[in-house]
Amino acid sequence: xxxxxxxxxxxxxxxxxxxxxxxxxxxxxxxxxxxxxxxxxxxxxxxxxxxxx
Amino acid sequence: xxxxxxxxxxxxxxxxxxxxxxxxxxxxxxxxxxxxxxxxxxxxxxxxxxxxxxxxxxxxxxxxxxxxxxxxxxxxxxxxxxxxxxxxxxxxxxxxxxxxxxxxxxxxxxxxxxxxxxxxxxxxxxxxxxxxxxxxxxxxxxxxxxxxxxxxxxxxxxxxxxxxxxxxxxxxxxxxxxxxxxxxxxxxxxxxxxxxxxxxxxxxxxxxxxxxxxxxxxxxxxxxxxxxxxxxxxxxxxxxxxxxxxxxxxxxxxxxxxxxxxxxxxxxxxxxxxxxxxxxxxxxxxxxxxxxxxxxxxxxxxxxxxxxxxxxxxxxxxxxxxxxxxxxxxxxxxxxxxxxxxxxxxxxxxxxxxxxxxxxxxxxxxxxxxxxxxxxxxxxxxxxxxxxxxxxxxxxxxxxxxxxxxxxxxxxxxxxxxxxxxxxxxxxxxxxxxxxxxxxxxxxxxxxxxxxxxxxxxxxxxxxxxxxxxxxxxxxxxxxxxxxxxxxxxxxxxxxxxxxxxxxxxxxxxxxxxxxxxxxxxxxxxxxxxxxxxxxxxxxxxxxxxxxxxxxxxxxxxxxxxxxxxxxxxxxxxxxxxxxxxxxxxxxxxxxxxxxxxxxxxxxxxxxxxxxxxxxxxxxxxxxxxxxxxxxxxxxxxxxxxxxxxxxxxxxxxxxxxxxxxxxxxxxxxxxxxxxxxxxxxxxxxxxxxxxxxxxxxxxxxxxxxxxxxxxxxxxxxxxxxxxxxxxxxxxxxxxxxxxxxxxxxxxxxxxxxxxxxxxxxxxxxxxxxxxxxxxxxxx
Numbered sequence: 001x002x003x004x005x006x007x008x009x010x011x012x013x014x015x016x017x018x019x020x021x022x023x024x025x026x027x028x029x030x031x032x033x034x035x036x037x038x039x040x041x042x043x044x045x046x047x048x049x050x051x052x053x
Numbered sequence: 054x055x056x057x058x059x060x061x062x063x064x065x066x067x068x069x070x071x072x073x074x075x076x077x078x079x080x081x082x083x084x085x086x087x088x089x090x091x092x093x094x095x096x097x098x099x100x101x102x103x104x105x106x107x108x109x110x111x112x113x114x115x116x117x118x119x120x121x122x123x124x125x126x127x128x129x130x131x132x133x134x135x136x137x138x139x140x141x142x143x144x145x146x147x148x149x150x151x152x153x154x155x156x157x158x159x160x161x162x163x164x165x166x167x168x169x170x171x172x173x174x175x176x177x178x179x180x181x182x183x184x185x186x187x188x189x190x191x192x193x194x195x196x197x198x199x200x201x202x203x204x205x206x207x208x209x210x211x212x213x214x215x216x217x218x219x220x221x222x223x224x225x226x227x228x229x230x231x232x233x234x235x236x237x238x239x240x241x242x243x244x245x246x247x248x249x250x251x252x253x254x255x256x257x258x259x260x261x262x263x264x265x266x267x268x269x270x271x272x273x274x275x276x277x278x279x280x281x282x283x284x285x286x287x288x289x290x291x292x293x294x295x296x297x298x299x300x301x302x303x304x305x306x307x308x309x310x311x312x313x314x315x316x317x318x319x320x321x322x323x324x325x326x327x328x329x330x331x332x333x334x335x336x337x338x339x340x341x342x343x344x345x346x347x348x349x350x351x352x353x354x355x356x357x358x359x360x361x362x363x364x365x366x367x368x369x370x371x372x373x374x375x376x377x378x379x380x381x382x383x384x385x386x387x388x389x390x391x392x393x394x395x396x397x398x399x400x401x402x403x404x405x406x407x408x409x410x411x412x413x414x415x416x417x418x419x420x421x422x423x424x425x426x427x428x429x430x431x432x433x434x435x436x437x438x439x440x441x442x443x444x445x446x447x448x449x450x451x452x453x454x455x456x457x458x459x460x461x462x463x464x465x466x467x468x469x470x471x472x473x474x475x476x477x478x479x480x481x482x483x484x485x486x487x488x489x490x491x492x493x494x495x496x497x498x499x500x501x502x503x504x505x506x507x508x509x510x511x512x513x514x515x516x517x518x519x520x521x522x523x524x525x526x527x528x529x530x531x532x533x534x535x536x537x538x539x540x541x542x543x544x545x546x547x548x549x550x551x552x553x554x555x556x557x558x559x560x561x562x563x564x565x566x567x568x569x570x571x572x573x574x575x576x577x578x579x580x581x582x583x584x585x586x587x588x589x590x591x592x593x594x595x596x597x598x599x600x601x602x603x604x605x606x607x608x609x610x611x612x613x614x615x616x617x618x619x620x621x622x623x624x625x626x627x628x629x630x631x632x633x634x635x636x637x638x639x640x641x642x643x644x645x646x647x648x649x650x651x652x653x654x655x656x657x658x659x660x661x662x663x664x665x666x667x668x669x670x671x672x673x674x675x676x677x678x679x680x681x682x683x684x685x686x687x688x689x690x691x692x693x694x695x696x697x698x699x700x701x702x703x704x705x706x707x708x709x710x711x712x713x714x715x716x717x718x719x720x721x722x723x724x725x726x727x728x729x730x731x732x733x734x735x736x737x738x739x740x741x742x743x744x745x746x747x748x749x750x751x752x753x754x755x756x757x758x759x760x761x762x763x764x765x766x767x768x769x770x771x772x773x774x775x776x777x778x779x780x781x782x783x784x785x786x787x788x789x790x791x792x793x794x795x796x797x798x799x800x801x802x803x804x805x806x807x808x809x810x811x812x813x814x815x816x817x818x819x820x821x822x823x824x825x826x827x828x829x830x831x832x833x
Contacts, residue, residue, distance in 0.1 A: 015234055033176055039152065042153060
C-alpha cells in the first residue's frame with residue numbers, strides 16, 4: 001500500500017491545479033461573455049490595423 | 054373624434070421570397086436587392102470596408118439591422134472619458150448585437166478607422182468599449198458609423214452595469230467550483246473506503262483524515278452562501294430551506310469529524326460536499342436564468358435614456374443628463390423628442406401626451422400651460438422653462454406611487470418557500486425522534502443515535518427540492534427569452550401561472566402607440582416622393598410617413614422650416630397651413646403639394662395592433678377575462694374594445710383610478726394580469742398580481758413590469774401564460790417527487806441502514822430525475 005503515499009498526493013495536486021485554474025478564469029472574467037467567446041474563435045482574420053494595447 | 058375605428062391594417066400586397074441583402078427583411082415587389090435606402094447604404098459601407106464575410110455568417114432576425122432613416126442625434130461626446138493624453142474611451146450598449154458575426158462586423162468596422170486604438174464588443178452584455186486617439190467629439194462619428202450599419206447605440210448606463218456586474222453570482226460560481234473540487238476528491242477517498250473491506254485499520258484511519266482534510270475546509274468555505282442566508286432567516290424567525298441545509302451539512306461534518314477521530318467505519322464528508330455542490334448548482338442556474346433577461350431590459354432602458362439640451366445664459370447650449378437640470382433652467386425640446394422634465398413654454402406647443410394620460414390624439418398646450426414630463430413633442434422645437442427638477446417632478450411622484458404600490462402588494466411566497474415551511478420542521482422533528490429512539494428506547498450508545506439522527510438530516514436535505522424549482526425556471530425562462538419575453542422577477546412565472554383576469558391598457562398596448570399612415574388611396578408615386586422628403590425630418594408624422602414607404606429614395610436638398618414643414622425645390626410637405634390649406638386641429642395630418650398641383654393630405658392615426666383580437670381570444674381560451682382600462686375618451690375606448698373583442702371597458706381612468714381598479718379586483722379575490730406601457734400605467738402595473746409591458750413602453754412602465762414583451766404585439770402573452778402554467782405543473786411534480794423519494798429513504802435512515810454509499814445514490818439519482826423532468830418545461 002506504499003504506492004498510496006505517492007498516488008494520493010499526486011491526484012490531490014492535479015485536482016488543486018484544476019481548482020486554481022478555475023479560480024484564475026473566474027478572476028480574469030472569462031465567464032462574462034460565453035456566447036461571444038464561442039463566436040470569436042471563428043473570426044479568422046486579424047483586425048486590418050494594428051491595435052496597440 | 055377617434056380615427057381608430059376606421060383604421061385598416063396596411064397589408065403587404067404580395068410577399069416576394071427574396072430578402073434584403075443587408076437586414077434580411079422580405080422585399081416588397083419591385084425591390085431588387087434592398088428593402089430601403091438605409092440598407093443599401095449599409096451594404097455599400099460593409100462592402101467598402103471589405104467585410105462582406107459578415108453576410109455569410111450573420112444570424113440576426115430579419116429586419117433588426119435596418120438602419121433608421123433619421124437616427125436620434127444624442128451628443129455622445131460628454132460620455133467619453135479621457136484615459137491618458139489624447140486617448141478617449143467610450144462604453145456603449147449596442148442594440149441589434151445578436152450574433153457572433155455582428156460582433157465581428159462592429160469590431161472590424163471600428164478598428165478600420167485610422168484613429169481607433171481598440172474596439173471590443175461583448176455579445177452577452179451587448180457592451181462595446183472603444184478607445185481612440187483624438188477629440189472626444191469623434192464619439193459621434195463612430196456611433197454614426199454604427200447607426201449606418203444598422204446598430205443603435207446608447208451610452209452604457211449604471212443600470213446596465215448593475216444588470217451585468219453580478220458580484221453575488223460570481224461568489225456563487227466560485228463556491229460551486231470549490232465544492233465540486235472538494236466533492237470529487239473526497240469521493241475518490243470515500244470510494245476506496247467503501248470497497249476496501251479488507252483494508253487495514255491504520256490505512257482506513259489515514260484515509261478518513263485525508264477526507265477530513267479536504268472536506269472540512271470545503272464545507273466551511275463553499276457552504277458560506279447557505280450559512281449566511283440561514284442566519285438571516287433565523288434572525289427573522291422563519292424557517293427556510295437554507296436553515297435545513299446549513300444544519301444538515303454542519304451536523305454531518307461534525308459527526309464525520311468525530312467518526313474520523315474515533316476511526317469509525319465510515320465518514321460522510323463526501324455526502325456533505327456533494328450536497329453543497331448540487332445545491333450551489335441550483336443557485337447558479339437560478340441566477341443565470343434571469344441575468345440575460347435583466348440585461349436585455351437594461352439595454353431597452355438605456356436606449357431610451359437621453360440627454361437634455363440646456364440653454365446657457367450666453368446663448369450656447371450644452372447636453373446634460375436630465376438629473377442635472379434644476380427648476381428655472383431653460384431647455385430646448387427638439388421635434389419628436391420626449392420631455393424628460395416638467396416645464397412651461399412661452400409659446401403654443403403640440404404634445405402627444407399618450408404616455409402620461411392615455412389620450413390618443415396630440416393636444417395643443419397654450420402658452421403658460423404646465424407641460425407634463427413624458428409627453429412627446431409633435432410640433433416644432435421649442436424652449437421650455439423647467440418647473441421642477443427631475444427628483445421633484447411628476448415622473449418622480451409617479452415612481453413614489455409605484456414604490457408604495459409594490460410595498461402594498463406584500464411579499465409573494467414562492468412555491469419552494471411554502472414547501473420549506475412544512476418540510477423543514479418535519480425533517481428536524483424526524484431527526485430528533487430518531488436520536489431519542491436509538492438512545493432512549495433501544496438503549497444504544499448515544500454516538501450511534503447521533504450518527505443515525507444526522508443521517509436523517511443528510512438524507513432529508515432538500516437536494517432534489519433545491520434543484521426542482523430552479524431547473525424548471527431556467528428552462529422556462531430560457532424558452533420565453535427565445536420567444537422575446539423577458540422575465541425579470543424571480544417569482545413572475547409562478548404568479549403568471551395563476552392569473553385569472555387580464556387588464557389591458559389601450560394606447561401603446563392594444564394599439565401601436567405611434568402614428569401610422571391611413572391608406573386612403575394615395576397615389577404610390579406621389580407617396581414615394583413625399584416619403585423621400587419625409588426621410589429628412591425627425592418629426593413623428595414625417596417618420597411615420599417614411600416608415601409607410603421605406604423603399605422611397607431620399608430626396609435631395611430638403612430644407613426644414615421649423616414648426617411648419619419641409620421644402621425641396623417646388624415641393625412642400627408639412628402642416629396643412631404650410632401648403633395653403635385651412636389648419637386642422639388634431640395635429641395628425643400632413644399635407645403635400647408639388648408646385649401648383651392640388652395638395653394631397655396624408656392622415657395618420659394610432660392603429661390597433663393586428664394581433665390584438667387574436668391575443669384577446671387566446672387569453673379568453675386560457676380562462677382570462679379581458680378588460681380595457683384607458684385614460685382616453687369614451688368614444689375611442691368603446692370603438693377599440695369592440696374591435697378587439699373586449700366586452701368590459703373603462704374610459705377616462707387616471708393613474709390613481711387604474712391602480713384602484715386593480716386593487717378592487719384583488720380585493721374581489723381575482724388575480725389580475727396588467728398589461729400597459731405608459732407612465733400612467735406604472736402604478737397599476739406594480740399593484741397587479743403580475744404585469745407585462747410591451748417593448749416600446751416608457752422606462753417607468755418597463756421597470757415596474759414583471760415581464761417585458763420584446764417583440765411587437767401581444768401574441769406572445771398567451772404563450773407566456775401557457776409556458777408558465779406548464780412550468781408550474783412540472784415544478785409541483787418535482788416537489789412531489791422529491792417528497793416521495795424522502796418517504797422511501799427516511800425510514801432507511803431512521804433504521805440506521807444509510808451508509809454513505811446509499812446517501813450518495815439517493816442524492817444523485819433524485820437530482821438527475823428532477824433535472825430531466827425540468828427539461829420538459831420549455832415546450833409551448
